[in-house]
Amino acid sequence: MGFLHVFIFALIFVPSFTINADESLNLNEEVLGLIVFKSSITDPSSHLSSWNQDDQTPCSWKFITCNPVTSRVTELTLDGLNLSGKIGKGLEKLRNLKVLSLANNHFTGHINPELSLLTNLEHLNLSRNGFSDRIPGSLTNSGTIKFLDLSQNFISGPVPEELFTNCLSLRSLSLSSNNLEGPIPHSLSNCTTLNHLNLSSNSFSGNPDFTSGIWTLTRIRTLDLSRNSFTGSIPNGVFALHDLKELSLEGNHFSGALPSDLGLCPHLKKLDFSNNLFTETVPESLKTLSTLSYLNLATNMLTGEFPQWIGSLTSLEYLDLSRNRLTGMLPETIDVLYSLTYISVSDNNLTGNIPDGLFKLGFDRIDLSRNEFTGSIPPGSSKLFESLESLDLSGNRLIGDIPAEMGLNSKLRYLNLSWNNFQTRMPPELGYLQNLTVLDLRYGTFHGSIPGNLCDSGRIGILQLDGNSFTGSIPNEIGNCSSLYLLSMSHNNLNGSIPRSMSQLKKLKILKLEYNQLTGEIPPELGELENLLSVNISYNRLQGRLPSGGVFQTLGKSSLEGNLGICSPLLQGPCKMNVPKPLYLDPFAYRNENGRRRGDDQGDQPSKSFKHHHFLSFSVIIAIVAAVVIAIGVIVTLLLNISARRRLAFVDNALESCSSSSRSGASLSMGKIVWFDSKSDHDNYCIVNPEAFLRKANEIGSGVFGTLYKAYAGDDNNLLAIKNLVVSNMTPYHEDFIREIGVLGKLRHPNLVSLKGYYWTPKLQLLVTDYVPYGSLYTKLHERSPSCQPLSWRNRFKILLGTAKGLAYLHHSFRPPIMHHNIKPNNILLDENLTPKISDFGLTRILSKLDKHVMNNRFQSALGYVAPELACQSLRVNEKCDVYGFGVLILEIVTGRRPIEYGEDNVLILNEEVKIMLEEGNVLECVDESIGEYPEEEVLPVLKLALVCTSQIPSSRPSMAEVVQILQVIKTPVPPRMESY
Structure with missing residues (x-):
């Protein structure tokens, strides 16, 4: 029944159905309000097709929840439906709405201040969209909102003070990952029931108000102010936060001492103060935090002794105190931290022995590098063997033998014992490490021979043994290191010849053998190593010719000097070879046609026969061969130049025939965003209004090939970047475009911005890439x-x-x-x-x-x-x-x-x-x-x-x-x- 029919019905039966008519009118106001709201948004997948304006009530519509008694709309949840557009009028008609969630879509424009008219609203989630401009100060005027999430948008400017003038009901607030700036409003202290506050990844600055601001929120449980520009110190007496469980101040400019009353938060599980400017000592009050599982104080300027009470944190799983100025020793009681899986105390001034108990825990990673630890490496336990993947003890003063038990670490991939003072032999047990990919023993004062079983696993990619006192020859088994790409054995006392088996290292890229006592000739087979890029064999006792292929023909003087007799025009001195020297052919030493030697008769001239039988000296032969080689090189170069000119001429012709066309007035065809990592049919969907991505407020940069915008796209709605190709009309054919972009879509490297997907129409092409936040x-x-x-x-x-x-x-x-x-x-x-x-x-x-x-x-x-x-x-x-x-x-x-x-x-x-x-x-x-x-x-x-x-x-x-x-x-x-x- 339409609205007009209901209205006539109400007029006829006013005497006996007054209340029902009022309710019908109100219900149809909600229908009309939702239809008006729908008219201002784009729904490319027709998720809202069940919304019919002729229905008497919206309670049967998808994504709508009604009160079963009153039939009034109480929840509207449209998360992740690929909707776009702006929040216009209509929603204010939902007088009984308690939950409004539009997260994970493409809504843009400003946040409609009329949302404050929803006087019963308790849950508002607009996260992961493209909202911009400022936060309306009236948004929480109703005083009923308990949950407010505006994270991962493009909201800018300061947070208005009036936003928190009526926030007594607010329990959870997230404004993270926006462009907000300025100080935290003092009015935030009015939100006395706040449990969760996340202001991370913005540009907030100044010093938070420690007396009347967020630190007075005694019911707070999780507080995240990380990755902002906060400054100043944190005074004592502000952490009487009994319910606090997670606190992150990472990535700011806080300074001064860590507050001594942190221990007054008995339920604290995560504490991250890393990447700041904190000084002085680690407060002893932390030892009372028996529930703390994550402690990160790395990259500060903390001083004083390493906390000897660390064993009191019995729930600790992650500990990072690296890159500070701590002194003292690791306590023996650290072995009671049975849950600890990660420890890093690198780049400090710690001394003493490594506690035996530390190596009895089930670590994934241990990093004690760049300290002043002494003594020997403790033997590990079976628990450590089952879990340890990375061990870095470099840059200390460790001595003694390497524990044979280390060979039992089946998962160990990275082992760095460099820059120590072991004064021992390399244990053959290292050859038992079947998953080891990096072994670094540089400057560890190792001596003796290099074990032949070192490469039994065939997985080592980096082997660095420089700066030790290794003697004997390079083991012939080195050829078993099939995965090796960096082999460095310089500054040792190795002798004998370079083994021919080294030619089996097909992946080898860097070879450093300088400053040893290697003898003989370089195996010519090494010239067949196509991947070899850098070689240094200087200051040995090598001689003879260099291998004819590969990198050896381009080696500089610094890579060859200091040998006995390597044959190279770059070096001065004799060229010694292990083959008989060529005979010097003296033309005057041969007999004439009468059998007499030239010179038997004083004054005789050379005969005609001799004139027709010239013998060339060795130097002349070399000169002729060199001339032939040069001539061949010139011919090859000319042929290549001719080929190159033809190719350049072809491309020039193509450029001349190409003209750019205007995009103005072009009608856009229906297009799709295609995701390269598609996991479901919902990942490919149409976009009716691609300009929703390309708004000036979302623009973050421009270049020769196009303009870059910040946006959310894809089902997971991660923060992405959209490049609008300004010359895209030069690829009008879909097949050409997807063929080339398919290649780029497969590229995955940690130092490349990943291409996630693309959008194509004949006149508009967009590239979807990762968003890199730090400029x-x-x-x-x-x-x-x-x-x-x-x-x-x-x-x-x-x-x-x-x-x-x-x-x-x-x-x-x-x-x-x-x-x-x-x-x-x-x-x-x-x-x-x-x-x-x-x-x-x-x-x-x-x-x-x-x-x-x-x-x-x-x-x-x-x-x-x-x-x-x-x-x-x-x-x-x-x-x-x-x-x-x-x-x-x-x-x-x-x-x-x-x-x-x-x-x-x-x-x-x-x-x-x-x-x-x-x-x-x-x-x-x-x-x-x-x-x-x-x-x-x-x-x-x-x-x-x-x-x-x-x-x-x-x-x-x-x-x-x-x-x-x-x-x-x-x-x-x-x-x-x-x-x-």
């Missing part, structure tokens, strides 16, 4: 705010190495290689751990036709990063163009300066200036002063690597795989007492 490297280098700490050398090197690994993956894991073409700091994004993520890779595969305007824009936006051959030809040549850009990136990271800087009278080109300073011997003067202290033995070779990468000749640049290996060699472990960077 670009460019911002960290050149637009850093005064409150943001500069990047340390350790973090800069981490960014360099990670970026190199990402590019190497693109270049070497695919045929043809995937090139980036636009390596610069703007395209290097950083996550919360400063892990670099390369963005905008592979776009030239998708945009198969690029007009000259786009190409010119690309070069204009990347001045200083573009390789000479790419700039001249206006198109790529090969992956060495990316290597050039990476070299410039190195210089920019190390110096903190842009690649091209314009003065009043000149233009400064960074790589040219660094090259001059290197030649003058003062290159370290160009290092960014904001880095602070740095290890010169790392910075100097990194700068040299940058200049090699920016060579004007592409063939002189290394590959990205070589760059990765060189960086890994440069990054040697810091000696025990060396300051952290």
Whole structure:
């Protein structure tokens, strides 16, 4: 029955049905209100098809819950239905609504302040959408809201004070992962019944009000203020929070001492104060927290002795006190922490022996590195053997034998005992570690021979034995290390020859054997190792020819010098070989045709027969052979150049025939977001209004290839980034687009921004990628705010190495290689751990036709990063163009300066200036002063690597795989007492 019929019915039967008519009118107000609300949103999957305006009541509609007595709507739950649009009018008609949940959709615009008219509303969840602008101060005016979640949106500005003027009913509040700023409102203290408060991942600043603010919320259970910009100290007397279970202040700028009254929270289970500026000692009151299972105080400036009462925390599972300034010893009572699975106390000043009981617990990971521990390694228990996967004891003063029981650790994958003073032999039991992939024993004062069973498992990828006193020969069984890609045995006393079995290491990339007493010739079979990128055999007693293939023909002098007689034009001195020397053929020593020797008769001239039988000296033969080789090389080069010119001409013709068309006025066809990690049919769905993603308020950046927006997409509604390809009309054919993007969708690497999916219509294409929250490297280098700490050398090197690994993956894991073409700091994004993520890779595969305007824009936006051959030809040549850009990136990271800087009278080109300073011997003067202290033995070779990468000749640049290996060699472990960077 329609609304008009109900109204007529009510007029006719007013005397006897007055109450029923009123109820019918009210019920139909709810129908009309919901229909009006539906009209302002987009429902591409028709989830709301059951909502019929002719129904007398909405109680039979999907996603609606009514009171069974009054038939009034009490709950509206539309979570994860892929809805979009704005919250307009209509919902205010639901006078009895208690639960409104629109989470995990694509709603945009501001939060409608008319939601405050819902006077019975108790639960409001608008999380994981695209809401922007500010929070309406009137949102909680009703005073009935108990649960409010606005997390993971784009809400900005300060939180209004009036939001909490009437919040006596509020139990749970989450504003996390927005763009909120300013201080926490003082009015929050009015919410005296608040149990859960999450303000994490915003830009809140200032010092929280410890006397009249959040610390007066005595009923709080979980409090998360992590990853903001809070400052100041936390005074004592604020933690009388009896119900508090979880407290996270991680990633702020809090300073001063840790509050001594933390122990007054008897139910505390999680405490995370890491990555702040806290000083002084760990308060003893923590020992009363018998329920604490997670304690993280890492990366502060805490001093004093390691807490000897740590054994009182009997529920502890995770303990991280690393990167502080703690002294003293680990207590013996630590062995009562039976639930502990993770412990890290690295980078402190701890002394004494490692407690025996520590190695009787069931750890997954132990990190005691870079302290001053002495004594021997305790024997482990069967419980430890069953669980331990990573053990790092490097950078201490440990002595004695390695426990034979260590060979029983079946799960151990990472073992680092470097930089110690063991003064013992390497135990053969290490060969029993069947899952070991990394073994680092550098500078551990080991002696004796290297066990032959070390590679029995065949899983070791990194074997580093440098800086010890190993003697004897390299075991022939080294060929069993089939997974080895880094083998380093330098600075030992190894003798004998290099075993031919080393040629079986097909994955080997780095070989370091310098400073030993190796003899004989280098096995020629090593030249067949195609993956070998870096070799150093200097300062041995090697001789003879170098292997004819592979990397050996490109080795520099520093990799060869200091041997007895290696044959190389780079070295001075004799060339000694283990074969008979070629005879010197003297043409005058042969007889003439009459049988007489030349010279038997004084004054005789050479006969005609001799003139026709010349014998050439050995040096002449070499000269002729060299000339032939050079001639062949010239011919091959000419042929390659001809082929290249034909290919370039073909591409130029394609560029000339391409013209860009306008997108204005184009009608959008129905499209789909296609997820590469699709797990259900619901992951592929239509989008009627793609512009919902592309609003100015959601824009977070733009580049040559398109504009980037922040959005939520997919069934799990994670925070994602949407790139609107500005030149997308150059790929009008769906088949071409999905063929190329299918390749990019398969790329998975920790240093690449993952491509999650795409949206396609003939006139609009969107790329869906991971959202990286901490901005670009460019911002960290050149637009850093005064409150943001500069990047340390350790973090800069981490960014360099990670970026190199990402590019190497693109270049070497695919045929043809995937090139980036636009390596610069703007395209290097950083996550919360400063892990670099390369963005905008592979776009030239998708945009198969690029007009000259786009190409010119690309070069204009990347001045200083573009390789000479790419700039001249206006198109790529090969992956060495990316290597050039990476070299410039190195210089920019190390110096903190842009690649091209314009003065009043000149233009400064960074790589040219660094090259001059290197030649003058003062290159370290160009290092960014904001880095602070740095290890010169790392910075100097990194700068040299940058200049090699920016060579004007592409063939002189290394590959990205070589760059990765060189960086890994440069990054040697810091000696025990060396300051952290």
